Each structure stands twice: as C-alpha cells, then as structure tokens.
Amino acid sequence: MDSFAGRVGVVTGGASGIGKALVLGLVREGAKVVVADLDEPAMAGVVAEVRNLGGEAIAVRTDVSDRKHVEALAERAVATFGAVHVLCNNAGVGVWGPLESATHQDWEWVLAVNLWGVIHGLEAFLPRMIAARQGGHVLNTASMAGLVATQGLGVYNTSKYAVVGLSETLAKDLRPYGIGVSVLCPMGVATRIRSSERNRPAHLRNPTERRAEPVELMGRTLEPEAVAAMALAAIRENRLYVVTHEEGLDAIRRRFQRIEQAVPRATS
C-alpha cells in the first residue's frame, strides 16, 4: 500500500499511546479512522484531535477480548466508511511478575486482550477485507517481548510470542489476497502501559493486591509518534517485522545463536 490517502483504518487501543499515534499518523496521511477502545473519554479526545487536523474519525467503544464487540466494530466501520483497508490490532495490556506466581486471572486477562483481541480482529475483519477485493494491510502490535524472553515478563512474553507467530503465518496466508501483514515489536515506549491495571475487568482482578513492579526495560524509551511512524512506513513498504529499537539486536542474535547451537549437525 503506497499511500493511505482515501483509505480507511481501524485502530484498537486507539485512545492512548501507540494506538493514538497510529490514528493521528493515518489521519495526517489522508486516511479516515475508526478508533476502538474501552476508554470513551480518551477516545472522544482523540476524535476531537482528528477533527482539528481536518480529518474524519469515529469512536466505537470496544472490548477486544469480546468477540461480539469486535464483530460489531467491523460492521460499524464498514457501514460508516464503506470498507476497511488498514486493520491495526494494537490494544494490549501488561502484567509483571515471575511465572510461578502468575494467577489464573493474570493469564486469562492478558491472553484475552493481547492474543484473543488480535484473533477477534482477524475473525471479524478478514472476511470483509477479502470479499472487498481491495487489498489492504494488517498491523499487529506485538513487542520485543515477542522475540526475546525477559525474566518477570512471562505472561506477557507468552501473549506476544503468539502474536509474532500468528503474524508470520498470516503474512504467508494473505499474500494471495494482496493483504500485507506487519508485526510491530517495540521495546520501551512512553505510554500508559505500566498502568494497564486500569483496564482489568472486575471479574479478572486478583484476589489479593499482589502487584509486581514493572520490569525495567533496557534501552531507550521512544515516543509513541516515532514508533507509529516506523509502523506506518513498514505498512507502506509491506515489511513484516517492525523492530523499533536497535538496542534489541544483541538479545535477538543471542537467542538465534542458542537455537542454532542446539541443532544437531551430522559429523563428517
């Protein structure tokens, strides 16, 4: 997709952080956008910013962990703007702490948003995008935590590794339809991810207040606008991996070296 002009984007988690920056970036490049999030006041603020830029956006309150919500979102997007060309499955939440003390609620919540949220996006939007025969692009927000394991981040790592694997296969599966796939893998970004607990539903709260401090990430903390700009460039150029921090390279290399070293070789 060489240009976003006249295209329609949907951004989940579009009320804050990376999602908000994706919304504003798409609008600046001429797209109309559907902002989908749990946080209605923040979404209203984003839509107002879009209008100030002279762009068009609507807000649809959506819980991505609820398949029916995401289906209704897709219906609303197509009813309002006629089609969807850029689907950004971006909503996500984080929990911190060692795996042996992760609660069942932690697992359910993080996988419901970070993994099932992406799956629900695909289930709802792909049939419509394929039927429209206009090509398009899917951007899934994973993380460097989807490429490298970090102690104290196991539940989140699990969800993000799944999103990377899903995206890698999706890129192959969607090629015949002219739908590209990118997977966004940032390290630190200055957003509200560290206060993800604000979005935890009541039925998945932990029985006791046993909150681990967020893991300190190495490397720079980028602004969400810089990360969104890299993601949008990758969509335009149809690149699969969007790795935003060069600081991650050594860790990625070490992981692949360890995998390579584990491969048995025939001795001659």
Ligand SMILES: NC(=O)c1ccc[n+]([C@@H]2O[C@H](COP(=O)([O-])OP(=O)(O)OC[C@H]3O[C@@H](n4cnc5c(N)ncnc54)[C@H](O)[C@@H]3O)[C@@H](O)[C@H]2O)c1
């Ligand atoms: N900030 C970082 O350092 C960082 C690094 C790597 C990856 N990420 C990923 O980036 C994505 C965006 O997060 P962010 O950093 O901008 O954080 P953020 O908290 O600023 O924004 C996340 C948005 O998602 C929304 N959201 C949460 N649960 C939702 C649900 N069930 N349904 C719909 N919306 C929901 C929130 O209301 C919020 O507006 C996430 O997938 C996150 O895992 C962030």
